[in-house]
Amino acid sequence: MHRFAKPSVFLKFTAPILPWLSVLTVILIAAGLYFSLIGSPVDYQQGHTVRIMYIHVPAAWMGLFCYVGMAICGAMSLIWKHPLADICARATAPVGATFTALCLITGSLWGEPMWGTWWVWDARLTSMLILLFLYLGYMALVNAFDDPERGSKAGSALALVGAVNVPIVKFSVDWWNTLHQPASIVRMDGPAIDPSMQLPLALMILGFTCYYLVVLILRVRLELNERRIRALHLSGMFDEHSTPAPPTEQSYDAGHNAEAKQ
Amino acid sequence: MSEFFSMGGYGSYIWASYGLTALAMIVLLIATLRGLRSSRIERDQLEAVLQSRRPRRTKKPQKAS
Numbered sequence: 001m002h003r004f005a006k007p008s009v010f011l012k013f014t015a016p017i018l019p020w021l022s023v024l025t026v027i028l029i030a031a032g033l034y035f036s037l038i039g040s041p042v043d044y045q046q047g048h049t050v051r052i053m054y055i056h057v058p059a060a061w062m063g064l065f066c067y068v069g070m071a072i073c074g075a076m077s078l079i080w081k082h083p084l085a086d087i088c089a090r091a092t093a094p095v096g097a098t099f100t101a102l103c104l105i106t107g108s109l110w111g112e113p114m115w116g117t118w119w120v121w122d123a124r125l126t127s128m129l130i131l132l133f134l135y136l137g138y139m140a141l142v143n144a145f146d147d148p149e150r151g152s153k154a155g156s157a158l159a160l161v162g163a164v165n166v167p168i169v170k171f172s173v174d175w176w177n178t179l180h181q182p183a184s185i186v187r188m189d190g191p192a193i194d195p196s197m198q199l200p201l202a203l204m205i206l207g208f209t210c211y212y213l214v215v216l217i218l219r220v221r222l223e224l225n226e227r228r229i230r231a232l233h234l235s236g237m238f239d240e241h242s243t244p245a246p247p248t249e250q251s252y253d254a255g256h257n258a259e260a261k262q
Numbered sequence: 263m264s265e266f267f268s269m270g271g272y273g274s275y276i277w278a279s280y281g282l283t284a285l286a287m288i289v290l291l292i293a294t295l296r297g298l299r300s301s302r303i304e305r306d307q308l309e310a311v312l313q314s315r316r317p318r319r320t321k322k323p324q325k326a327s
Contacts (some may be wrong), residue, residue, distance in 0.1 A: 037280075038266075048269035052279045059283065098290050107277040113275050211287060219292045225301035232308040 007084055007224055014217045019215050028207030035200035050197070052110040057185070058204040059103035062212060063131055064166055066096025070138070071163040074156030083227075084220075086152040089159060090142055091219035095212050097135035104128060115179055123172035124180035127165060134162035148227070 030112035043050035073089035076082055105124065108118045119125065142155035144150075168175075173182045184192045191198060269276045 033280075042270065047272065049272045051276050053268070055279050055283050062286050094290065098286050102286055105282055106277060109275045109279045113272055211291075215291060215294055218291075218298055222294065222298045222301055225298070225305045228309060229301065229305050232305070232312065 007087070007220075010220065011224070012227060014220075018214065021210055021217075025207055025210040025214055026120040028203055028210055032200055032203035032207050035203060037204035040200050041194075046114055049110055049113050052106055053197075054200045054204050056103060056106040056110060057201060058208045059099045059106060060128070061205050062208045063096055063103050063128070064169060065209070066092050066099065066212060067131060067134070067159075067163070069165055070096060071159045071166075074159035077152055078160070086148075086156070087220050087223045087227075088216065089138075089156065090152075090223055091216050092212075093135055093142075094219070095215050097132060097139065099208070099212075100128065100135060104132065105256050111179075120179050122178040123176035124169065124178050127169045127172050130165055131162075131169060134158070138162075147228045149228070177198050179198055183242050256259060 032054065036051055040051070040054075042048050049139045073085045076085035077089060091143045104125075107128075111120075112118050122252065138155050138158050142151040145151035145154070170183075172178065173180050185198075185201070190199055193201070267273050267277070
């Protein structure tokens with residue numbers, strides 16, 4: 001399995017997928033926007049504000065999905081010291097943080113007209129805010145070390161410890177009395193939501209997920225470039241006073257070759 | 263048309279949600295693409311200097327055994 005998880009293999013496999021994934025993202029989000037803004041009915045209680053759901057729920061899904069992905073990558077990075085796992089975790093964090101922030105903002109914009117308040121310190125909202133802080137903490141931590149190895153160790157540990165928050169977010173609406181409504185899509189007795197509203201929701205969730213994959217591929221490339229740059233600098237080739245030594249051509253070299261073909 | 267934009271009086275909340283989401287997603291994508299481009303340029307420059315300093319090697323450097 002490790003053989004297939006080399007950065008060079010990742011770049012080779014994702015290069016042909018990227019254009020298709022980008023097109024798919026645009027199509028899914030365009031269709032999702034049509035159905036969420038025009039092609040879906042208004043809610044009998046909430047009126048048009050239900051349309052915020054088609055942004056809010058997919059954003060919340062992405063916030064949790066990205067975090068689970070980041071924690072799994074963190075675990076793989078700690079256990080197998082695999083560079084690609086660490087790179088994927090680092091590439092995922094900004095996307096997850098963005099969607100978590102969007103979930104909180106759109107939730108506020110929905111809460112104001114429907115609940116009469118922008119914010120309450122209840123379980124769901126607070127645990128989601130903690131999720132955002134976990135992302136921000138992870139990003140600050142992995143970049144706080146000169147040695148990326150140490151940064152990734154500390155970051156992976158934080159991501160894993162923070163993973164307890166994920167089930168807390170999910171089940172907070174069942175465990176505590178809260179202003180937030182309980183689950184209506186992923187529940188034991190099937191979705192409790194009308195098919196006309198499920199369609200735009202599903203399109204947006206798929207569209208956001210594809211967007212995440214596109215940004216992930218691009219950010220992994222970015223991270224590989226930066227590691228190559230760091231390796232070249234560390235090799236001493238560019239230091240006038242030291243004797244030139246060949247750069248360490250370890251696993252990151254392959255990233256350069258595959259990238260150059262783009 | 264104005265009925266569509268007013269969204270039953272909740273237009274400002276709804277359009278703010280959609281607008282901010284679109285903005286954040288586009289900004290993240292553009293920031294990623296710009297970072298990718300500048301990192302590629304810097305890496306290629308370093309690689310070029312590396313090549314020019316070691317003209318003897320035309321193939322990939324062999325690992326010393």
